[in-house]
Amino acid sequence: MSSEDAQIRVYTTSMSGKSNIVTQQNKIEQVLEAKRVNFIKIDIASNAESKEEMRTIMGDDHGLxxxxxxxxxxxxxxETFAEANEVGELFDFLKLPNPVKEQS
Known part of the structure; x- marks a missing residue:
């Protein structure tokens, strides 16, 4: 799922040899799609500027x-995404309004 209006960015890598990384990336996408959250996926493996952008936002020069x-x-x-989803705080984690709370 991709949207030019999306604020949510999921930084991924297509060059990971670790199956758990691929699994994590897929799970994030599945959850966001199920919750109908617009997001853009940014592959840092093929774009050094995107990798630098991700690390700058994170505040970690070695972030993966x-x-x-x-x-x-x-x-x-x-890990923090999965925990927030598990306890029903995904929209707070994403810094988005919760559509369920707004309908109440």
Missing amino acids: APQICNGNVYCGNY
Whole structure:
């Protein structure tokens, strides 16, 4: 899923030899699509500028994908994403309004 209006950026890598990284990236995409959250996927493996952008936003010169940001605001990595999703705080994690809470 991709949208020019998307604020959520998922930094991924197509060059990881670790199956857990691929699994994490796929899970992030599946959850965001299921929750109908518009996002853009940015592959840092083929774009040094995107890798630098991700690391700058994270504040970590050695950060690895997958990482999630809302615009230029760092949200977190896979572990914090999964935890937020598990406890029903995904929209807070993504720094987005929660559509369920807004309907109440």
